[in-house]
Amino acid sequence: MAVTVDAERFEELVDAALGAIPEELLAQVENLAVLIAEEPEAELGEVLGYYSGIPLSQRTSQYSGALPDRILIFRGPLCRWVNTEQELAEQVRITVWHELAHYFGIDDVDLDDWGYA
16 A cells, blocks of 8 residues: 655645645745655654644734744655555645644644544
């Protein structure tokens, strides 16, 4: 149960997932970097993606000059999670949207209810 894609193809899949996000939602995104990594750090465990930062819903007027929030998308775990490139594309989309939801302050309970956990 795994699929192999090179780094360039994986980046295309992440770009496609980002490109499918509605423009009115993307217009609200500020100070966020989306990065691709091969594997998560050991303390994260076998996760598909990870958001770190201050969610938009928790930012106050004191939020200024901060380093960008980060969304990390992990190629290794995602490729091991699926059987086909089509499944990989769908799981990348779900993972990108899941982590972006965390940026907006949406928690895992709501994401689970919506099918994005």
